[in-house]
Amino acid sequence: MADHHPERQSAIDAHGIIGDMRSAALVNDKGSVDFFCWPEFDSPSIFCSLLDTPEAGIFQLSPDLPDARREQIYLPDTNVLQTRWLSDRAVVEVTDLLPIGDSEDDLPVLMRRVRVVSGEATFHMRCAVRHDYARANTRARMEARDVAFDADDQPSLRLSSDQAMHVDGAAAVAEFTLKQxxxxxxxxxxxxxxxxxxxxxxxxxxxxxxxxRDWSAQSTYRGRWREMVNRSALALKLLTSRKHGAILAAATFGLPxxxxxERNWDYRYTWIRDASFTVYAFMRLGFVQEANDYMRWLRGRVSDSHGQSMKLNILYAIDGRQELPETELSHLAGHGGATPVRIGNAAYDQVQLDIFGELMDAVYLVNKYGDAISHEGWKHVVEVVDQVCETWQxxxxxxxxxRGEQHHFLHSRLMCWVALDRAIxxxxxxxxxxxxxxxxxxRQAIYVDIWENFWNQERGHFVQYRGGTALDGSMLLMPLVRFVSAKDPRWLATLEAIQKTLVRDGMVYRYRNEDEGIDGLDGTEGAFAACSFWYVECxxxxxxxxxxxxxxxxxLRYANPLGLYAEELDSHARHLGNTPQALTHLALISAACFLDRKLSGEKSVWQP
Incomplete structure (x- = not known):
C-alpha cells in the first residue's frame, strides 16, 4: 500500500469537477479527489493535496494498471464524472458524483463507484480526510465496517463501502480485486x-x-458548438448555490x-462584477429561473446596503456575508510551490465604481426578459443611481x-455610464x-469625459486610466455594453492596438505589468481567458x-479535455488560476451566441 500513497500534484487542467450546488470537489485524471471543501463551497477543505501533498487530504481510488491510458468524460448532459483506464489487461471506470439531495439543506455526500468493464484489476483505495485546511488533527477509527473521521471542533464524517477497509495512518485504506x-x-x-x-x-x-439531464434539456440553444455551450452552462449551474441563487467566481482557492x-487568491465568493454576464448567459440559453434566482440574491445585497453610502461590496459570500478577512495558510506548500495560499479575500473592502454598471445592466436585462422590478426594488435602484451621480468622478x-495606487480607470467610468444609461x-x-x-x-458628462480624457491622441487609442498610456483588456467591453459603435474608427484603432500589445495567438492579457507594476504585485500573470472570448466577440x-x-x-482547443476553463492560460495555453472559472464560461457563451448568429447570416435589428 505504501507505493500508492505518494502522488505528485496534478496540473490545474487535469481535473473534472463534481458538485451538488452546495459544495464541489475536483477529481484528477489519476482518479483522486484532491480538492473538496465540506459541507459548503467556502467551508474549510477536507481534501487539499492539490495545494500541498497527500498529507493535506486526498481520496485515492485507482486500479493497479501502470501502463493504462487514462481519460475523463462526463456522462452526457450531466455533471457526473467518469475516469477511465484502458490497458491490455483491463478496462476500468470510476464514476464520481455529489448526489443531488431532496432538500437544499441536505449535506453533500461524495459517491465513488468503480466498475471493471473488461478483464480483471486490483484496486487501491486510500481516503485521508484532513479537517480545516489540514490544520486540525484528524483521527480515523473503525465504526463497525465503516471508518469515521473526527477532529476537535470539526464535523465528523463517515466513509462507507461494500469492500473491507481498515485504518492506517489516520486514513481508511482498502485493497481488492474485481473481475469483469x-x-x-x-x-x-x-x-x-x-x-x-x-x-x-x-x-x-x-x-x-x-x-x-432534465435541467440541460431546458436549454433553448440550438447553434454551433452546442456541446461546449452546454458544458459551460452545466459548469455554471454547478457553481450556483441551490439555496441562495448566487454563483461562485470559481470552486477553488489558492491556485496560482x-x-x-504570489497571485493566489480565494475565488469561492460571488462578485457583483459578474452580475450582468451571469444574467445574460442564463437568459440567452433559456434558463430564466436561474437568472431570476440570481437577481433575488442580488436584490438582497442592494437591500443590505440601503441608506448606507458606498456600502455595496464588490464581492460577498454566497450567503450574503460581507466581511471576508484574508488569511494565509503558511503550512501549505502551494500548487507548484506558489505561496502564499490565501483564504478569504481582502478585496471585499475595496472601492470599485464599475460594480454599479454591472448591477444596473443585470437589473435592466431581467426586467426586459424576466421578472418586472418591484416598487421597493426601484426605490433602491434610484438610490444606487443617485450615488453614481455623486461618485463617478x-x-x-x-x-x-x-493592489497598487488608485486611478481614474476607464472601465470604471464606462460602467458608471452604463449604470445611468440602463436606469434611464x-x-x-x-x-x-x-x-x-x-x-x-x-450620463452625458461621463460620455464627454471618456472621449476627452481617456483618448490618447498621440498613441491613437483609448488608455487604461486618465493620464496613462497603457491598454487594458477590459476596454473590449466598450462596444459590448453599447457605449461605442463596434465599427467606430477610434474603437477600431484601439482594437488594433490591443491586438498588437495584449494579444498572443488569440490569448488576451488583461494588462501588461512589466513597465509600471500597476497592480502592486511582483511578476506577471497569464492570459485572461474571459478577455480572450470578449476579443472574439469584438x-x-x-x-x-x-x-x-x-x-x-x-x-475552444484550450479547454481541458472535459470542456472546462480556469481563469487564465500560460504561454503554452495550459491553465492557470482558480478553476473552473465562471466568468470564462460566461464569456464563452456570449461569444458563441453572437458569433453563431452572425455566421448564420442573421440580420440584427440594431447592433452597436
Whole structure:
C-alpha cells in the first residue's frame, strides 16, 4: 500500500469537477479527489493535496494498471464524472458524483463507484480526510465496517463501502480485486447521513443523472458548438448555490495565476462584477429561473446596503456575508510551490465604481426578459443611481482589483455610464418615476469625459486610466455594453492596438505589468481567458467574421479535455488560476451566441 500513497500534484487542467450546488470537489485524471471543501463551497477543505501533498487530504481510488491510458468524460448532459483506464489487461471506470439531495439543506455526500468493464484489476483505495485546511488533527477509527473521521471542533464524517477497509495512518485504506462487470462503491459524508443505508446509492445516482439531464434539456440553444455551450452552462449551474441563487467566481482557492508566484487568491465568493454576464448567459440559453434566482440574491445585497453610502461590496459570500478577512495558510506548500495560499479575500473592502454598471445592466436585462422590478426594488435602484451621480468622478482600484495606487480607470467610468444609461432606459420602458434631467445630464458628462480624457491622441487609442498610456483588456467591453459603435474608427484603432500589445495567438492579457507594476504585485500573470472570448466577440461585431471564427475555434482547443476553463492560460495555453472559472464560461457563451448568429447570416435589428 505504501507505493500508492505518494502522488505528485496534478496540473490545474487535469481535473473534472463534481458538485451538488452546495459544495464541489475536483477529481484528477489519476482518479483522486484532491480538492473538496465540506459541507459548503467556502467551508474549510477536507481534501487539499492539490495545494500541498497527500498529507493535506486526498481520496485515492485507482486500479493497479501502470501502463493504462487514462481519460475523463462526463456522462452526457450531466455533471457526473467518469475516469477511465484502458490497458491490455483491463478496462476500468470510476464514476464520481455529489448526489443531488431532496432538500437544499441536505449535506453533500461524495459517491465513488468503480466498475471493471473488461478483464480483471486490483484496486487501491486510500481516503485521508484532513479537517480545516489540514490544520486540525484528524483521527480515523473503525465504526463497525465503516471508518469515521473526527477532529476537535470539526464535523465528523463517515466513509462507507461494500469492500473491507481498515485504518492506517489516520486514513481508511482498502485493497481488492474485481473481475469483469463487478463493481465496488464508496460513500463519504456526514456521520449520520441517512443515505448510507444499503441500496440508497443506486437511487441517488439515478436521481442525479435525471436532475442534470432534465435541467440541460431546458436549454433553448440550438447553434454551433452546442456541446461546449452546454458544458459551460452545466459548469455554471454547478457553481450556483441551490439555496441562495448566487454563483461562485470559481470552486477553488489558492491556485496560482503565475507559476510559483504570489497571485493566489480565494475565488469561492460571488462578485457583483459578474452580475450582468451571469444574467445574460442564463437568459440567452433559456434558463430564466436561474437568472431570476440570481437577481433575488442580488436584490438582497442592494437591500443590505440601503441608506448606507458606498456600502455595496464588490464581492460577498454566497450567503450574503460581507466581511471576508484574508488569511494565509503558511503550512501549505502551494500548487507548484506558489505561496502564499490565501483564504478569504481582502478585496471585499475595496472601492470599485464599475460594480454599479454591472448591477444596473443585470437589473435592466431581467426586467426586459424576466421578472418586472418591484416598487421597493426601484426605490433602491434610484438610490444606487443617485450615488453614481455623486461618485463617478472619484478614483478607485478598477475592475481587476489592483493592489497598487488608485486611478481614474476607464472601465470604471464606462460602467458608471452604463449604470445611468440602463436606469434611464428602464425608467422610460416601465414608466417609473426618476430624476431624468439629472441622470441624463450626468450620463452625458461621463460620455464627454471618456472621449476627452481617456483618448490618447498621440498613441491613437483609448488608455487604461486618465493620464496613462497603457491598454487594458477590459476596454473590449466598450462596444459590448453599447457605449461605442463596434465599427467606430477610434474603437477600431484601439482594437488594433490591443491586438498588437495584449494579444498572443488569440490569448488576451488583461494588462501588461512589466513597465509600471500597476497592480502592486511582483511578476506577471497569464492570459485572461474571459478577455480572450470578449476579443472574439469584438472581432465579430467589427465585421471581421473569418478572423473571429478562427480565434474562437483556437480558444475552444484550450479547454481541458472535459470542456472546462480556469481563469487564465500560460504561454503554452495550459491553465492557470482558480478553476473552473465562471466568468470564462460566461464569456464563452456570449461569444458563441453572437458569433453563431452572425455566421448564420442573421440580420440584427440594431447592433452597436
Amino acid at each position: 462487470d463487478q463493481s465496488a462503491q464508496f460513500l463519504l459524508g456526514g456521520f449520520d447521513d441517512p443515505r448510507f443505508k444499503e441500496g440508497a446509492a443506486q437511487l441517488c445516482l439515478e436521481r442525479t443523472l435525471k436532475f442534470w 495565476e503565475t507559476p510559483g508566484g 472619484q478614483e478607485d482600484v478598477g475592475i481587476w482589483e489592483m 432606459r428602464l425608467a422610460s420602458k416601465r414608466s417609473l418615476p426618476a430624476p431624468f434631467a439629472r441622470w441624463d445630464q450626468t 472581432l465579430a461585431r467589427a465585421g471581421q467574421l473569418e478572423k473571429a471564427h478562427l480565434e474562437f475555434e483556437q480558444l
